[in-house]
Amino acid sequence: MVQGPAPSILEPARSVPVYGEYEIVVLGGGPAGIAAAVAAGRSGRSTLLIERYGFLGGMGTAAGVTNFCGLHANVHGEKRRVVHGVANDLLDRIEHLGGLREPHDVMGRIQAQAYDTSAYKIAADELLLSASVDILFHALASGLHMETPGRIDAIFVETKSGRQAIKGQVFIDCSGDGDLAAWAGAPFELGDGQGNMLYPSSMFRINAVDAGRADHSWTGLGKLMAEAERTSNRRFPRKSPIVRPHRSGIEWRANMTQLAREDGVAIDGTNADDLSRGEIIGRRQIADVFNFLKTVPGFENSYIVDIAPQIGIRETRRTVGRYMLSEDDVLNCASFDDTIGVNGWPIEAHVSGDVVVKWAPEGSRGYNQLPFRMLLPQQVSNLMVAGRCASMTHMGQSAARVSGACFVMGQAAGTAADMAIAARSAPEKISVVALQDRLQRDGAFLGHKES
Template identity: 35%
Template structure:
């Protein structure tokens, strides 16, 4: 074994959930290390071009995700890295939040330094040492050899529940019954798009677009997203198993992010499946770009400007927690005594095998609670989950997996980890009321 590092809190995974967890922990005074496998931060938001962030609000426009997530948006705005929250012109949610991925990458590092967090990139966790019912250390493989990072509390923000899985904590994967997961998507950007031509076509052919598109306001709103071009897609012959075109605008004025490729039936935790998925996804990118240039108004002069570093993954492993959030919890807008985050994003299940998307709105005030128990794995006492791998059913994951929700559970997990360490106890035994008060003081909405 190589070098040994000791700290209080270890966060694994440098995506939005991990960033917010490490910031929350560091700001409360716990010695904190953040481990990330790429050479940059941002997770799916940067490596896979998942864009824009959606959504911080309910369908009626109430902002239910704030705290560190909102601070990041405001600091991005200060340096021209985001226009803030804008109306969603697809009409699926109330707002979307565009951001510049390169500015976000650097801002995240700066904020972590301000919070006293030690960052280790190019570091891949490949072993978890467990003593009894606690993790003693994680082992990372790096360019300079293997390191052992020993900590008191660990946060799994890997998206794939890698730490939980390696520790022996129970996990599940995919939908109940057949284990199939939501499809993977290789996202890409195109420059040279004439968005005013796109807008003009939408206004002239509303039947060709998503039924919730706010056509009455389309002349006044900045175009943020488009879902439709049904007639062009139907006659396209492109061999991708979906039913429409979807793209979002920005960050540049002539640029869009295309969310149209669909890789189904492969496991995002299997290296051979991932290898195949990367090839299929990149092949689909070229097919989609040619279709858009040749058939879709506004794209005739467009060209590919960037493709994801890796394929985007919606669903893999998730922990089996003290509580598993259900679709009924989400749709009914259920409130919990141990709620540590809220979300207004509707259910959005991309079919694991078919063409479509299953959607369901949230009743009541338009938001649901995420209980603290969803962050607590069974069997391992000093581990918390954050982001995409918290404890939910397959259907409920279709809303908790969205980035703002992951940011919120990340802040909650990091806060709980720091409180656990400072109180000399394990996460499942902390005073939840104290956790909730700490989150409120840090700007979170509960």
């Protein structure tokens, strides 16, 4: 790495071929991007989804999360599914492939739902194709073209076929890092504004577990780790480990790592050097924690079957939009006139060495509504942002970054894009009441009734 001011090379101007012209262009194939593209495609709009990997699912597949969080909420003490619409269609397809596990309890307060990664990839492909969405895999967005300030005309992507341009009328940034919004000049925050972001993790999967002996051991794993630290020189990257079985019982997923730079600050997912170091640190931590797991009953003969293709990024850029969802909104179960759906996941702050969870009051309705305004960046007229890079504060994002809320935001963005094109207006000018009606007719739960 070059120290000091970096030298530069002047790249000659060149003519970039246009890959295609679409009404709606979605960047990123995670839960938000999947839902946005499906909603747009089902509306009859020519739609392209751009994904840098060769498969969909975002952090759920590329980072090995293998777990849908945020589909459920604790409503007055009852655990209920509160995210529907496009999410239902995807889960039904995963279930048809035999890849969906029954919802399981999380901390005794809420539920999450594990899935098989391969089934998710196949189901997502088929769902998008059924909605007549074009998919461009192995395409890394690298910039954009704006003929006039405040309006995007095209995205540049780097592919094995070379650099290409993709034109669109409305763009939806589901990149996770807010790449399009940042390149277009929309204001954003990086972490908490003081260099602190939610810490990333490296996920891995374990096979040949003796489920009969290990089935209950994971609940006491944190105590075993604490004891190991007291009685030896062993140190773990974080407390609060998550080690749970997949549907087969012999295969388990593990979330036991935390990735920091040498100064202790979280790895920055928008920095190439940090990402490179993070991958190495993550694999080193996995090797170390797995040596410990081999001493836990039921794991003696197990082995690592897979380390996720990339580290799991929880937070980078957060767009500053027309409204920023806050920690208070989550904890106070906030309502909004422009609701597009709900989030029932608690505050989940991955801080140095641990995970801090904060819940809405027991007995409350257990979810906050998500306002349409959080999808609308400032200063760019034909762009919406959905997913973990939408408009939220640092702590608000720690709750609404999970897949349930991302499905909600994506479906709303795809539907709003169709309405904006029909009205020949910017997304911010569409009728919110009409949007809400469309979302409800398409199966979404907006949180008006506690059911």
